[in-house]
Amino acid sequence: MQKEALSKGFIYLLLILGSILMLLPFVWMISTSLKLPNEVMIMPPKWIPSDIQWSNYIEAWFSAPFAIYSVNSVIVLISSTIGELITTILAAYAFSRINFYGRELIFSVLLGTMMVPGEVLLIPNFVTLSNLGWIDHYQALIVPWLASIFSIFLLRQFFFSIPKELSFAAKIDGCSDFRFLWSVMVPLAKPALITIAILKAIGSWNAFLWPLIVTSSEEMRTLPVGLISFSTDAGTRYELLMAASSMIILPMIILFIVLQKYIIEGVARAGIKG
Amino acid sequence: MNDKPTLNKTLKAVLYLLPALVIIVTFSIYPIVKSFFMSFYTDYDYFKDLVYARGLDNYKVIFEDPEFWKSLGNTLLFVVGVVPLSIIISLVIATLLNQKIKFRGLFRTIYFLPFVTSVVAVSIVWRWIFHSQYGVLNYFLGLFGISPINWLTDPTWAMPSLVILAIWKGLGYNIIIFLAGLQNINQQYYLAAKIDGAGAWERFKNITVPLLSPTTFFISIVSIINSFKVFDEVYALFGGQPGPAGSAETIVYYIYNKFYGEWDFGVASAAAYVLFLVIFIFTLIQLYFGKKVNY
Incomplete structure (x- = not known):
């Protein structure tokens, strides 16, 4: 019994040590973001600021157009998430409930394109968007992301698990396909839809390479792109840089903690990379 | 209920699939093909979408x-x-x-x-x-x-x-x-x-x-x-x-x-x-x- 307790203690010790290593960067970020400038560059480092400087957040916020960046990020996040949900629900319904010519073929082609790395699509998409005159507009940040093969795949699997008898019953009661989808299937698929929405929201909020390439003016930048340009301007003002980084990192951490059940289940079920 | 594909069902499916497919074809499938062709464009004006010369030079350039x-x-x-x-x-x-x-x-x-x-x-x-x-x-x-x-x-x-x-x-x-x-x-x-x-x-x-x-x-x-x-x-x-x-x-x-x-x-x-x-x-x-x- 004593040996058992000893090994339990060892497990906790390892897990706690690991957790400290995982959390340390965040602690260091928040600690630095609250320091006076003269406390930032000192050795040995001070973990708890002697005087908490909330004003660093205000200063960082106004040192670059973070208000614009945030509005852009929120607009892109909300519109691409809602848009993707709608296209996904419609397509997943067709793939799971309507037996049409070429269904398996189209679905396999879609799955096949999932293997292609996004980097291959970058250049032709840039050309397409230039020809449409969308570069440096919201359309370029939103429209290409309004559908996701992966989400269609995930929701199709979920729709398969909903008993077919439900739709027969609804049809007998005179319910149209379209109404059945929105008033029966969609509410039943809520957990899967939440998973899809959160993963999309996280991906959209954190996206970097795409917004970097399709935006050129300051007014169109999203938060990660704006943060990069701020990082050159801020120079060695690490307290401001850490405050700005916190403003991008913390919203997603909060979202994750509140809705983690859906994220972890989604990742475990499908093994996706967000 | 018979569950065979019919023309009617296919038409209905097209309507459901249209929004997703328009986006996926334009921004995922077309670029895969286009990118492949572009890798052979050696002289190219992307604004006018004109290709003046094609060849294997791009691959030669990167491999060298x-x-x-x-x-x-x-x-x-x-x-x-x-x-x-x-x-x-x-x-x-x-x-x-x-x-x-x-x-x-x-x-x-x-x-x-x-x-x-x-x-x-x-x-x-x-x-x-x-x-x-x-x-x-x-x-x-x-x-x-x-x-x-x-x-x-x-x-x-x-x-x-x-x-x-x-x-x-x-x-x-x-x-x-x-x-x-x-x-x-x-x-x-x-x-x-x-x-x-x-x-x-x-x-x-x-x-x-x-x-x-x-x-x-x-x-x-x-x-x-x-x-x-x-x-x-x-x-x-x-x-x-x-x-x-x-x-x-x-x-x-x-x-x-x-x-x-x-x-x-x-x-x-x-x-x-x-x-x-x-x-x-x-x-x-x-x-x-x-x-x-x-x-």
């Missing part, structure tokens, strides 16, 4: 470009640095989390946190951690008598910095997948082994590792593919540069630079297709062995 080989080498180094270490660490942590312990949910949340954060923002935080003079990492190393390392400015240490950041960022994802795999292993194997007097290490080595191998295989392929595509970390950690003296230039950075820095779309497309080919090979390996290795 020492920078391309260097970026490929760096990427391989990154893959070799990240994948095995990340798998070992996450397997150990997942196994520990799979024991009967308290606060399992809390631990899982903590390990997963970095995964949901912006790569750019955490890279900037790590830039500060790696700071040669005032960074916490050098401070901790100093406690063990190790003299300060120029993590981000010394070409020898740029790649290790990138590897550390990537392992930290991706650990949580691997742990979640491993945990899901571990929970599929029948507990009776462990019980039987315990009765037979097998110790914890023997149980891990003879039950967990072999029964978990499909999961391990899946994680390694996904990690390899994703590591081949590393870009955001490089860009943010080294302030838009590919590391000191190009020591952290990866393939995607090379593509980005050819495309967005030098506006050479043909060469960039060719390099992107080489990356696609590499990833395609790994995907085929996964599909091939994924069917074979199944318990």
Whole structure:
């Protein structure tokens, strides 16, 4: 019994040590973001600021157009998430409930394109968007992301698990396909839809390479792109840089903690990379 | 109710599929084909969509470009640095989390946190951690008598910095997948082994590792593919540069630079297709062995 307790203690010790290593960067970020400038560059480092400087957040916020960046990020996040949900629900319904010519073929082609790395699509998409005159507009940040093969795949699997008898019953009661989808299937698929929405929201909020390439003016930048340009301007003002980084990192951490059940289940079920 | 495809059903399906297919065809399927053709465009005006000359020159350019080989080498180094270490660490942590312990949910949340954060923002935080003079990492190393390392400015240490950041960022994802795999292993194997007097290490080595191998295989392929595509970390950690003296230039950075820095779309497309080919090979390996290795 004593040996058992000893090994339990060892497990906790390892897990706690690991957790400290995982959390340390965040602690260091928040600690630095609250320091006076003269406390930032000192050795040995001070973990708890002697005087908490909330004003660093205000200063960082106004040192670059973070208000614009945030509005852009929120607009892109909300519109691409809602848009993707709608296209996904419609397509997943067709793939799971309507037996049409070429269904398996189209679905396999879609799955096949999932293997292609996004980097291959970058250049032709840039050309397409230039020809449409969308570069440096919201359309370029939103429209290409309004559908996701992966989400269609995930929701199709979920729709398969909903008993077919439900739709027969609804049809007998005179319910149209379209109404059945929105008033029966969609509410039943809520957990899967939440998973899809959160993963999309996280991906959209954190996206970097795409917004970097399709935006050129300051007014169109999203938060990660704006943060990069701020990082050159801020120079060695690490307290401001850490405050700005916190403003991008913390919203997603909060979202994750509140809705983690859906994220972890989604990742475990499908093994996706967000 | 008969369930055969009919013209009527097909028409209805088209309406349901239209919104998604318009986007996917325009922004995923067409570009795959277009990109392939663009990789052969040697003289090209993208504004007017005019092609003056085609040929294999773009591929010749990249295969003769020492920078391309260097970026490929760096990427391989990154893959070799990240994948095995990340798998070992996450397997150990997942196994520990799979024991009967308290606060399992809390631990899982903590390990997963970095995964949901912006790569750019955490890279900037790590830039500060790696700071040669005032960074916490050098401070901790100093406690063990190790003299300060120029993590981000010394070409020898740029790649290790990138590897550390990537392992930290991706650990949580691997742990979640491993945990899901571990929970599929029948507990009776462990019980039987315990009765037979097998110790914890023997149980891990003879039950967990072999029964978990499909999961391990899946994680390694996904990690390899994703590591081949590393870009955001490089860009943010080294302030838009590919590391000191190009020591952290990866393939995607090379593509980005050819495309967005030098506006050479043909060469960039060719390099992107080489990356696609590499990833395609790994995907085929996964599909091939994924069917074979199944318990």
